[in-house]
Amino acid sequence: MLTLRCPCCGVLADETELAPGGTAHLRREGPEASDEAFEAYMFLRDNPRGVHFERWRHAFGCGKWFHAARCTVTNEVFGTYPAQTAAPPEEVLEAIRRRRPEWER
């Protein structure tokens, strides 16, 4: 049972107040997409052992979506940040590198 700090309202939310949303930073593929690109967007996901960027919604709180950078092995949370971004912010990447020097995106 995780706790994540919602970056939109500041609440340290219990996992039961959150709804999970899978991998973050996917780029939508529309009608022009090739079969391969669409398949990758819809179905193909990495399952990393270690640093993972994922989407959560503060469903029982402010209702906002946010992203979390979390270690899938230890559940260490490197940071949370609002969902309105195509890539993790630099301070989160910095926190990850501090804790996981060997990590590469």
Place this chain on the structure above:
Amino acid sequence: MSTRLGTGGSAIDRSRPVHFTFDGRRLAGLTGDTVASALLANGERVVGRSFKYHRPRGIVASGPEEPNALLGIGTGDRFEPNARATTTPLREGMALRSQNRWPSLAFDVGVVNAALSRFLPVGFYYKTFMWPRRFWESVYEPLIRQAAGLGRAPDAETRDPDRYEHFHLHVDVLVAGGGIAGLQSALAAGRAGAQVLLMEQSPHWGGRAQVDGVRIEGDPAAEWVARAVAELEAMPNVRLRLNATVVGAYDHGWMLAVEMPEPGPRERLWKIRARRTVMATGALERPLAFAGNDRPGVMLASAVRDNLMRYAVSPGDRTVLVTANDDGYRTAIALVEAGLSVPLVVDARPECNGPLPRRAREMGIRVAPGRAIAGVRWQRRITGVDVCLQAGEGSALEHVPCDAVAMAGGWSPAVHLWSHCGGRLRWDEATAAFRPDPQFPPTGADGQAAILPAGSADGHSRAVEVLASAHRAGVAGAAAAAHEGDAGQVVTAEEGAEAPALAVWRMPQSADHRLRAQTFLDFQNDVKLTDVELAAQEGYRSVEHAKRYTTLGMATDQGKLSNINGLAALSHTTGQAISAVGTTTFRPPYTPLTLATIAGQARGDLFQPVRRTPLHARHEALGAAWEPVGQWRRPYVYPKAGETVEDAVRREVLAVRSEVGILDATTLGKIIVKGPDAAQFLDMIYTGRPSTIAEGRCRYGLICNENGFLIDDGVVARLGPETWLCHTTTGGAERIHAHMEEWLQTEWWDWRVHVLNVTEQFGQIAVAGPLARNLLERLGGMDLSREALPFMHWTEGRLMDVPVRVFRISFSGELSFEIAAPAGRAGEIWDRLAQDATPYGTETMHVLRAEKGYIMIGDETDGTVIPQDLGLNWAIAKKKDDYIGKRGQMRLHMAGERWRLVGLLTPDGAVLPEGSLAVAQGTNANGQRRTQGRVTSAYWSPTLGRGIALGLVDRGPERMGETLSFLQPDGSEYRAEIVSPVFHDPEGERLNA
């Protein structure tokens, strides 16, 4: 005979007797007794029969590690099986029942299992009962269930009358364990300024130190404990709870604890978010592995001491102590000091000259070094032990008469919480124990150690080290929450010095097979030394495999006593070091949790929220039969006196078709979408073009997911230049609102759109039937004529002076209006309408829509259906560049040979069973009969006087007039012809009336 002594007992109140029964016999104990101490005080040493061999078993331990003394407690609705006697406080009038014996505790027919034990080796169940396979359910399982097992499950008809609840808490430092380590940790963390919760599983503070003669700050431990508790109670930032066991450690510092409050609910489950948890859970004494070690009257030395000091209960008159360490001598000394006899101390160590053995000798206790127990003589009670050389094979050197045996096999730190959430253990050769490995702690959200071990749980045995490590843990816990106040000084402690212990895993060292086959490792699951050896010989060398094959450590005590001895035996047999064998992973909970505790308040009426519409009470008064729709309760039908459900549905359907009916449509979702970019947004959400709906008009819309599959439908109304109101299905309100928010927040966050779920603001009433307009016009206030409000338009105004929106839409195929009023005022309108209209329920609504061939999300869709399958191509804007689901629908398998919506009619008018599959020729790759369609909705149509059905059939619309065969599970067959899905008023004349 175990008995109560005339004096002593720190926990009991001799002036307040407590009466109870054990297997129907009336007995008496004292206030402060546990069930176990009360039974022992009454001389009851046999308290149950073992799981497999039905051997008589007695009380072994004095805490949650007790494997044998599991009793049925209470009667009727309050009967609880498998309650641990050692941790259950004795209560007035308690009815105790021994378990797993038949017909009686003294004589048990299951003992035949013991006689056959050489034919019941480990893995016996797996080996024997597998064949023939069909015998398992009919023969083997019932037999085994009758003969084996623990307590009886409560009767299915009983209803637990007690209260259970949860309590959530966020705290800086949780201290698990209220011994001297826990108290010291709490003092240090509390003084530093942290918010602290200290929990102790027993009803007493101070743990073992008081029983073991420790002195702290120059005083007996009990005095220091009282001072510490007083200081903690005075701290506003510290809370103390007795009778509360921390049972589980989970991710991100989430800790579970079970409290048995007194008075209060039966059990309270604490859900604690602790920044840090100090694990001051102490240590558990290990049994020694010798032949006959499971006989009633053989107890842990610490349990003997606890019973003596706390409850003034002696386990017997003549107690032989068998030990491999100095600590065990404390029991011999305490027994003699209480005036009891200790004829012999059997010490496996060749030399035993530490201060405690010396003191024992000075008291006149005979000590036999380098000796072991070769057997326990038993004739309905222990009559003596045979003593042999520890170094030998077990030839008896002497026989020592006695009636009890205390065994001291060394201490295992209670590291369970450390292991629950990923902390690793290391084998410490010096203390012969698994200790928390500080290199690999369980970590929290910050990546730092979430659990801080303290005291004997961290492997310390000397009081001074215990207190110092506890102080450090308390300071560290507070510091993690940024509380760095003055934590005070580490306190000093003194106790008798101890010589090194010897790790003794079997007695004697080279015990022969006969002895090993009588040496029990896991008392509750009846696993013997020879069982582990046999498992290892058969190739179960991994500790995890051996555990599951032998069931060692898998009983309700989860191997608290047996784990280490078991893997030592595995180590010995496989020739690996214990550190290489490793240990199985301790899983939460530390002690069993009842299902009622987990459920908490969520029972009966509070099991699940029931959502009520504003008209709920009115439906209730009308005698509605309810249908759960998600968490909503909707009226299914309103049967009148003497009416069957079928009669009532028929009456309601015909009323709507011929006159007018009213339906509570409140549960339909209502979402306002507003903003400069709302038009563009809705054109992405819906397959059609809501952007082109004119103000004042409505249009049916479909919502797909990115995969192309239909997930919801409903009517969209344009409220203003940049405002729309989207209706969803009942189940779709929250889901579609979340869907919209997700796309707005995570994909098109620069689009200027707000959405608001206003579902519950309105009570909504559908008024349907040829007389609907007449009826509404009689209410007064609004012009609802055909000219003023044509089909698929909406308007707002006041009906009966209630502000409303009226939508001219239909889900029944009849002239129909939906009226949305503020939820608190919908009742006024309903009451007036109900005077002249027939209320109808969801079943009637379903029949009406099926007669018209209207689809229902969840019936005609199942997550793999696209709108094109349902003949809804007209609701898709094909020229639109993009919408959610468009790319998914462009995939190859979304066109061509798909199952599509059709109507189905049986030749005789019978109703097809819903879900029936239409069979095709041949079999599929799995050898199953191929199918070519299925029935998605089927009803008796009162309008047509026959059964009708909708279904999805392979290329269905191209196959009108064909007859399909629907095979039933019982072998019978229905035949049905493929027809148009619109059975009633295909021209829509009634709709547009």
Place this chain on the structure above:
Amino acid sequence: MPEYPLEGRRFDGLVRLESAEPRGMIALRGTPEELSSALEESVGLAWPATGEAAWTGEVGALWMAPDELLLLVPQGQAQDLVERLGRSLADRHHLVADVSDMRTLLRMSGSGCRDVLAKVTPADVSPAGLSIGRVRRSRVGQVAAAIWLRDGETAEIACFRSVAHYVFDLLADAAHPEARVDYWTPQGADAQA
């Protein structure tokens, strides 16, 4: 007259539980940059800080999300305020709606408020976690709710209308007189507030 789901319901146990007097409620969506001056003009309240409530008498502005407030006004005044806000925000991107009937307000009073709340919500209801003035949206049992304290011994809970009875029954069960916890009360609340 409008009907309210909990009309007349009251429970006395570890706390007193009752339906709060009906109030008008308004959902206001939009950013503070766009809307705060109109809010100040129309109701005399500044945009509340993140997770807080701003009050002037019985008029409150409750922070629900970075772009959403719930306005509480005396009963019967919601529609008028919705219209006024709509007019003054006509040229601003916003959404304002009268949602007076959508939620139900419960009032809990007595020194046991925090203890009773802690039984039903995973939110931190300690004096530090739920200070007076704070609005915490969370779970109550199995449903969504917003919780705030009016003073040290009065909590208000807003939940959706359809589950008002569930929330009332759940809280009443948690406030059963024989289910004392005495964690935050009595000495706890005084000492830590």
